[in-house]
Amino acid sequence: GAGVSQTPSNKVTEKGKYVELRCDPISGHTALYWYRQSLGQGPEFLIYFQGTGAADDSGLPNDRFFAVRPEGSVSTLKIQRTERGDSAVYLCASSLGGRGGEQFFGPGTRLTVL
């Protein structure tokens, strides 16, 4: 079956612009996660959805970042007024949910803010 897909694979934008990053999880996976990976670092947790609701958004760095999952499947990460420091690879993962579940990762979206 299809894995986690993310679009676009690359996004270049200018400082101050708004961007949306999309994640399509594995069918049937109720849990969805967003992470951010900077060069030379491990992925950093941003937000976790269980179904349609954000169960934990403690990793979002500030209020410029927002994510939605309106129908419990596809999710969109939204970044307002982008800054150069937002440049990173944004990773999405999904799992069946439940404690300690294996998370399957997508290929990521490389965001570059000029």
Place this chain on the structure above:
Amino acid sequence: AQKVTQAQTEISVVEKEDVTLDCVYETRDTTYYLFWYKQPPSGELVFLIRRNSFDEQNEISGRYSWNFQKSTSSFNFTITASQVVDSAVYFCALSEANNPVGGGADGLTFGKGTHLIIQP
């Protein structure tokens, strides 16, 4: 708060050598999960193993083995008879299961990774 430390930033060995990647974790929870992921040059994270805090039994899968020791808060990963295709960045990660906010399926806390280079 949870923390994962991978002290080895980069390891380089010659093919067929055995190599161990270290992982030390910190958590205040009694129930937690430990993971190893592989990130090849293509960039996509590949799941390798999951361990829960109540299962200290070591595991072997082909050339891969894992040593989980709660007494030292370590979860080390050994590759036996390394191959060039093992070259990648390897991440150790931790998930706490008692976080009421997360509902039990928490986000992972990753270490900074170990870049493993297998030379032919």
